Amino acid sequence: MPLGFMSADVIASDSVFLIPNATKYEFGVLMSNVHNAWLRQVAGRLKSDYRYSKDIVYNDFPWPSPSDEQKAQIETTAKSILDARNLYPLTSLANLYNPLTMPPELRKAHTANDRAVMAAYGFSTKMSESDCVAELMKMYMELTANK
Numbered sequence: 001m002p003l004g005f006m007s008a009d010v011i012a013s014d015s016v017f018l019i020p021n022a023t024k025y026e027f028g029v030l031m032s033n034v035h036n037a038w039l040r041q042v043a044g045r046l047k048s049d050y051r052y053s054k055d056i057v058y059n060d061f062p063w064p065s066p067s068d069e070q071k072a073q074i075e076t077t078a079k080s081i082l083d084a085r086n087l088y089p090l091t092s093l094a095n096l097y098n099p100l101t102m103p104p105e106l107r108k109a110h111t112a113n114d115r116a117v118m119a120a121y122g123f124s125t126k127m128s129e130s131d132c133v134a135e136l137m138k139m140y141m142e143l144t145a146n147k
Contacts, residue, residue, distance in 0.1 A: 001039060001052055002093045003030055005082075017054055025071055028078030031110070032117035035061060037129045038136050062139035066120035074120060077113035084109045 005027070012018055019026060029035055038061055044051040052058070066074065084106040088096060096106060118125055123132060 001030075001036065001050065002097075003027060004085075004093070017052060017058070024075040024078040024082075028074040028081070028113050029063065029117055029120075031078065031081060031113060033114040033129075034117050034121060034123070034132060034136070037132045040129075041133045060140060062136055062143055064117070064120035070116065070120040073116040074113070077109065077116045080109035081106065081113055 005022070006012070006018075039050060039052065039057055042060065043053065043057050064070075084103065085093075085096060087105060088103060096102065115125055118127075121135070123135065127135075
């Protein structure tokens with residue numbers, strides 16, 4: 001899912017979701033393999049494209065409860081993703097994220113970010129995507145049990 005920061009002078013269309021005052025921490029978690037596993041499981045689809053929903057994907061996503069150190073690490077790895085993207089200012093996100101041509105700096109930054117986010121959840125980096133989603137669903141059930 002393409003994510004980025006926009007300047008205040010950008011007017012977003014109705015097909016864009018905004019998180020006012022988002023930080024690198026939110027960016028890092030949302031760019032992680034953990035959030036993308038959740039997205040792939042719960043999002044709707046139009047043809048083969050995922051349809052991101054604030055109500056189903058974002059609002060129901062169980063966020064980690066990181067320590068201050070873990071949160072700082074996620075902010076650092078998120079900055080590394082942005083820095084790696086900035087090395088290619090004329091390249092679109094679609095081209096940057098082509099799995100066959102993804103720049104090595106960007107791939108390395110994402111790997112580090114994935115590990116930092118998984119650590120914030122207490123997840124093993126060796127767990128499968130199915131196991132990751134199962135743990136997220138358990139968290140979601142706990143968060144909504146008394147509602």
